[in-house]
Amino acid sequence: MVTGIFEEKLSKIGKNLKSSLIRDLLKYAQIPGAISFGGGAPDPETFPSKELGEIAKEILENEYKFTLQYIPTEGDEELKEEFIKLLDRIYGITDVAKKNLLMTTGSQQALDILARIFLDEDSYVIVESPSYLGALNAFYVSFPKFIAIPLEKDGMDINYLEKVLKDLDEKGEIEKVKFIYTVPTFQNPAGVTMSLEKRKALIELAEKYDIIIVEDDPYGALYFDETPPDSLYKLAGKERVILLNTFSKILTPGLRIGVIIADENIISKAVMAKQSADLCSSGLTQRLAARFLKKYDLLDYLKSIRAVYKEKRDIMIEAMEEHLKPYGVTWNKPGGGLFIWIELPEGYDTMEMLDIAKEKLVFYIPGKAFLVDVEKSSTARLSFCLPPKEVIPEGIKRLAEVIEEYKKEKGL
Ligand SMILES: Cc1ncc(COP(=O)(O)O)c(C=O)c1O
Missing domain, CATH: 3.90.1150.10 (Aspartate Aminotransferase, domain 1)
Structure with a gap:
């Protein structure tokens, strides 16, 4: 207090x-x-603590000029190269170059950056209800108005969303809608996955009303039964979707590595916002992850x-x-x-x-x-x-x- x-x-x-x-x-x-x-x-x-321990020793002793130094805000080039390959192998996403990536301190920082570069007090943010609490808290800092779309067993209620967008358009307020935030795959907290039909319908609406989709996907690689439908990013591309990914659930959260995958103009704004927040994320943990990906098969x-x-x-x-x-x-x-x-x-x-x-x-x-x-x-x-x-x-x-x-x- x-x-x-x-x-x-x-x-x-x-x-x-x-x-x-x-x-x-x-x-x-x-x-x-x-x-x-x-x-x-x-x-x-x-x-994989033993494997990470061995790599850590090696990169601390032999690459200390990089791993113990400040690094460029954008992130470790070596990790970016490995991550681009991973995006293809896990998600079949192939249109990503290094300039489309920003490595962040967990995807939580990515959410904070998005709030800072997109949201004002009179902005609307469309979220699922229920939604990831950490995202609501990150966006809340800019005091936007939240519009909650009920979540159904196969993802957000698209008819409800359509009605909301139509109403806002009729009131002349559609421009204030900055983005639709969704966790379409194995959602936190509800565990549900958006169907392919709904993904396509969501993209269609976003295109019709010219709204950005923020797709937060920490869990897509953790499927137990069938592989989930294609990601929104894969379906609609970086002209429409900003994709957030993280190493927290596929490797370890202690590395604190998240990634923003987006159009290069958005990335350069995000880099500036990150610069004022923390200059750069840890070069040590990024190189650790990069070397792990090189040495072992993450899949x-x-x-x-x-x-x-x-x-x-x-x-x-x-x-x-x-x-x-x-x-x-x-x-x-x-x-x-x-x-x-x-x-x-x-x-x-x-x-x-x-x-x-x-x-x-x-x-x-x-x-x-x-x-x-x-x-x-x-x-x-x-x-x-x-x-x-x-x-x-x-x-x-x-x-x-x-x-x-x-x-x-x-x-x-
Ligand atoms: C949907 C979602 N987004 C983002 C995060 C933040 O993860 P991190 O900052 O560890 O990458 C989490 C963590 O649980 C999450 O569930």
Whole structure:
């Protein structure tokens, strides 16, 4: 809490900054014996620590003039070369040159940069509801108006979006819509994937009303069953789409490497915005990632990561069938990614339920945290990535106990 003279001096942004519910919950999740389905942190057992350790030693000793120095804001050339190959191998994206890339400090920084180069107080940003909380927070700093489009089992409600755009166009406000932000594949928090038909329809609308699409794709490579539909970027190209990618979920978040893939004019603006934020991202971790990609086949490594998360997803769903279904809880079965979105029957407030969850030492993120302008919600996000697979059934059992106790308390 900032008090006295400091509080008076805070900027509009400073006054509005709030601690994120997810961060607060992470504290509780550290209590011994707690089982957390809260944060979206990857399973550390998937990190190639030995391989990265060996490379780190080598590049620190032999390439210290680069790895321990400031590097160009745009990023490590070697990593860019490797990343261009990776985009082709994973996504079949082939139209990217180095000038279309900016390496950022995680894709979280990419979101912050986009807010700074595109948004003003009178801007509109179209987001999915629910949406990735970190993006909402990053955009919020510029005080735009959010327009929330309901998310369905196969991606955002395109009819609703069309109506919104038509209304804004009729009111003469369409120019104020800066971009549509979407996580189309294995969405955070809802786990759903936008169908190919909806992807095409979204692009058509964006073209009709001349709006940029920001496609945030940290999870596309983490599919368990079938490969997801083509990315929006692949379908519509860099004239329409800004693609965000990250190494956080396919290698490790500790490297803090994200990537903006876009038209070169947008990249050069983004470079200027990044310069004033942090001059450059770490050359050490970028070279580490580049050398890992050169030495090992990331696609092979990804196979083992997918297997780990697929097993965890299946264990969680099986436990939910047994313990949560009897309470009328429903969910989607995600085809990849790290999250399952659950919905409890009407009358359950998952935010209020957290008090009981804290006693029972089980954690989840109430759906309200991801929804724009919603008072209460009976939804929640469960992540299956971090807890060891052996404890997942016990965590779900505890969640059922939380529901039982809340049900009794409220006479539901
Ligand atoms: C949709 C989405 N975008 C961006 C991020 C930020 O990731 P990072 O900054 O680690 O690349 C996350 C992290 O969970 C995410 O889920």
